[in-house]
Amino acid sequence: MPTLTDILVRLAVVPTTTALLGLAFTAGLLIAVTDWRASVLVLVAQYILAGLLLTRVIRPEIAAIKTLTGAMICVVLYVTARRVGWGKLPLEEGEEPPSWWLLALMMGVPFRILAALMGLALAYSAALRIPLPNVPLEVTFGAFTLGMMGVFAIALAREPLKGGIGLLTVITGFEMFYSSIEQSLAVVGFLGLVNFMIALGISYLTTSQAVADEESSS
Amino acid sequence: MIAGVFALIVLPLVAAGVTFVLRRFQTVTALLAAGVAGALGAGALWLPLDRAIQLGGRQVAMGEPVELLGRQLVLNGADRIGLAFVFLVAGGLFLLGWRARPGPMFFALGLALLSLLSAAVVVRPFLYASLLLTIAAVLAAILVQGGMPGQTRGALRYLVMMTLALPAFLVAGWLVELYVLNPSDVGLARNIMVALVAGFALLLSVVPFHIWIGPVAQESPPVATVFVLTVYNSVVWFLLLNVLQEYAWLSARQDVFRILQLLGLLTAGVGGVLAFSSYDFAHVLAYGVLADYGCALVALGTHTPAGLAAALLATLARPVSLAILALGIALARERTKSSEFERLAGLAWSRPWMAVALVVGGFSLAGIPPLAGFLGRWAQVRLLATMQPVYAITVLGVTLGVAAGALRGTDYLLQAPNEATPDSLSPSKEREAREPRLMIALIAATLLVGLILGLFPGVVESPLRAVVSSFTFFSGQ
Numbered sequence: 261m262p263t264l265t266d267i268l269v270r271l272a273v274v275p276t277t278t279a280l281l282g283l284a285f286t287a288g289l290l291i292a293v294t295d296w297r298a299s300v301l302v303l304v305a306q307y308i309l310a311g312l313l314l315t316r317v318i319r320p321e322i323a324a325i326k327t328l329t330g331a332m333i334c335v336v337l338y339v340t341a342r343r344v345g346w347g348k349l350p351l352e353e354g355e356e357p358p359s360w361w362l363l364a365l366m367m368g369v370p371f372r373i374l375a376a377l378m379g380l381a382l383a384y385s386a387a388l389r390i391p392l393p394n395v396p397l398e399v400t401f402g403a404f405t406l407g408m409m410g411v412f413a414i415a416l417a418r419e420p421l422k423g424g425i426g427l428l429t430v431i432t433g434f435e436m437f438y439s440s441i442e443q444s445l446a447v448v449g450f451l452g453l454v455n456f457m458i459a460l461g462i463s464y465l466t467t468s469q470a471v472a473d474e475e476s477s478s
Numbered sequence: 479m480i481a482g483v484f485a486l487i488v489l490p491l492v493a494a495g496v497t498f499v500l501r502r503f504q505t506v507t508a509l510l511a512a513g514v515a516g517a518l519g520a521g522a523l524w525l526p527l528d529r530a531i532q533l534g535g536r537q538v539a540m541g542e543p544v545e546l547l548g549r550q551l552v553l554n555g556a557d558r559i560g561l562a563f564v565f566l567v568a569g570g571l572f573l574l575g576w577r578a579r580p581g582p583m584f585f586a587l588g589l590a591l592l593s594l595l596s597a598a599v600v601v602r603p604f605l606y607a608s609l610l611l612t613i614a615a616v617l618a619a620i621l622v623q624g625g626m627p628g629q630t631r632g633a634l635r636y637l638v639m640m641t642l643a644l645p646a647f648l649v650a651g652w653l654v655e656l657y658v659l660n661p662s663d664v665g666l667a668r669n670i671m672v673a674l675v676a677g678f679a680l681l682l683s684v685v686p687f688h689i690w691i692g693p694v695a696q697e698s699p700p701v702a703t704v705f706v707l708t709v710y711n712s713v714v715w716f717l718l719l720n721v722l723q724e725y726a727w728l729s730a731r732q733d734v735f736r737i738l739q740l741l742g743l744l745t746a747g748v749g750g751v752l753a754f755s756s757y758d759f760a761h762v763l764a765y766g767v768l769a770d771y772g773c774a775l776v777a778l779g780t781h782t783p784a785g786l787a788a789a790l791l792a793t794l795a796r797p798v799s800l801a802i803l804a805l806g807i808a809l810a811r812e813r814t815k816s817s818e819f820e821r822l823a824g825l826a827w828s829r830p831w832m833a834v835a836l837v838v839g840g841f842s843l844a845g846i847p848p849l850a851g852f853l854g855r856w857a858q859v860r861l862l863a864t865m866q867p868v869y870a871i872t873v874l875g876v877t878l879g880v881a882a883g884a885l886r887g888t889d890y891l892l893q894a895p896n897e898a899t900p901d902s903l904s905p906s907k908e909r910e911a912r913e914p915r916l917m918i919a920l921i922a923a924t925l926l927v928g929l930i931l932g933l934f935p936g937v938v939e940s941p942l943r944a945v946v947s948s949f950t951f952f953s954g955q
């Protein structure tokens with residue numbers, strides 16, 4: 261059975277441009293979508309793509325550890341979000357859900373898409389003007405994209421889960437740069453622990469928010 | 479032989495586990511947490527650093543360095559007093575938490591935080607301190623959330639701000655390694671300064687990174703809020719001083735101190751204005767402490783031992799002012815579920831201790847004599863008046879701003895009872911709903927500590943001198 265490292269090494273044949281576009285797309289989706297299932301799935305994809313890009317600058321084993329940590333974080337967030345049942349529409353029994361475009365308008369999706377596009381443009385511009393040392397341009401672009409989109413996601417978040425996913429995205433973006441300059445296992449381990457603790461903190465806040473929402477709706 | 483550093487990290491963690499298991503027994507956990515924190519604080523303060531002593535059949539060496547996973551844990555003279563202060567403040571807050579409803583996991587999380595913060599202070603290099611501080615921030619976010627359903631805005635903002643400081647410190651750590659190899663690189667030195675200032679600005683909640691303080695004060699249990707505003711913040715202050723001490727080339731740069739001073743001035747100004755326009759005692763607490771943070775940075779920015787002493791005096795007095803105010807807010811929320819001025823109108827006559835705590839706490843935070851807060855504020859104004867008179871006037875203005883906020887609240891509290899709001903109970907019910915005796919005792923004890931500090935500042939002179947003399951980054955002056 262192939263290990264995660266083997267899988268990442270095999271996936272490393274994916275062209276950098278494709279991985280970068282995927283990363284930009286997933287980061288944009290994190291801002292645009294409000295559904296928790298989609299958000300957690302997109303976060304998983306983002307961790308895998310970030311791991312793929314990282315194989316260009318660090319040992320595949322370390323990239324695999326980071327991807328695995330990301331996957332574990334997504335499991336924590338998935339279980340939390342599922343338990344609190346977020347993303348459900350506040351409909352009365354027997355009430356028909358609104359049409360998808362009306363729903364998109366209600367959720368502010370057009371504005372969110374615009375914000376995501378603006379974030380991408382800013383990240384692209386920043387990557388060209390302020391290239392990060394010790395990393396290739398594609399990693400610079402990936403780091404800036406995730407950093408920028410994460411900040412936008414935090415700013416647009418109305419609840420802890422989305423805000424927390426934004427925060428984790430910022431940290432992933434930073435790690436794309438930092439992993440290339442600091443490869444000590446102690447730091448990698450600590451950063452993984454920090455990420456995991458943040459996920460637990462978000463999970464706690466999400467549950468606490470949901471309890472209040474349930475109480476107010478009942 | 480037990481290394482003292484290890485005891486300061488491991489014992490709170492063990493106690494955290496015990497208090498978590500016993501969390502339903504509020505009295506036991508509060509007294510246990512206060513006892514452990516107080517004992518460790520006293521130990522850190524009085525046990526000698528240079529030799530081992532016999533304690534309970536075991537040898538304890540406070541100054542013994544420890545190597546853990548290749549990292550060094552060292553307790554030096556200034557850190558030891560800093561940690562003693564942090565532990566003693568935490569012990570006091572645990573005691574207040576006994577009756578002030580700080581949330582179900584306050585004691586366990588508070589002790590775990592103490593363990594992480596101790597590790598952050600003693601670990602070298604500071605890169606690991608920033609990682610430990612971020613983990614501590616996650617626990618602190620849960621602590622300030624306080625198990626109150628739906629109150630997550632402040633906790634999330636706090637978590638975001640504290641976590642965003644991490645990249646700045648990690649980058650600074652990497653740049654410092656490069657700078658050691660290229661000490662003549664001016665650009666590198668500037669980048670390190672920018673990264674460190676950004677990181678500390680985030681951790682010290684300098685404007686505009688203060689956005690969590692208001693919501694946390696509004697939503698969280700008051701004692702838990704004070705825990706984060708004092709214990710966590712004090713550790714960040716000690717880390718800042720350690721960094722300035724460790725990197726002489728950094729502290730020799732005047733622009734570091736100038737930037738810190740300008741940020742402090744901005745923070746103090748914004749805090750003063752926001753406190754002035756407060757309509758809630760929780761806001762007086764939030765913006766009063768913001769103003770206090772700013773004034774301390776202005777004093778440190780003078781780059782003199784007197785400036786450091788003034789900043790440390792403010793750090794020392796802050797927990798007392800905040801604790802008094804927090805007890806008042808806790809009582810007010812118990813009675814009216816709010817600390818808004820309007821909701822507390824006329825309550826001074828039926829709830830005198832609550833009113834005294836709110837008024838004295840607010841004025842002490844502002845720095846009005848003869849209360850504890852005056853200690854730091856007077857030192858700051860005296861120093862700035864001789865060096866930068868405009869800044870001294872600003873600090874005085876900030877003091878007036880915070881005091882005006884507290885004064886407006888006092889005016890509401892002292893309104894005649896018959897003018898009172900719909901929240902008021904009938905006179906007979908109001909008499910029945912008397913203030914809990916234990917809370918009165920805690921308020922009285924905290925007021926006494928505040929008065930002693932305000933009237934006899936000499937009691938803290940010796941440890942303060944020891945801390946100031948252990949930092950030599952002013953010698954280039």
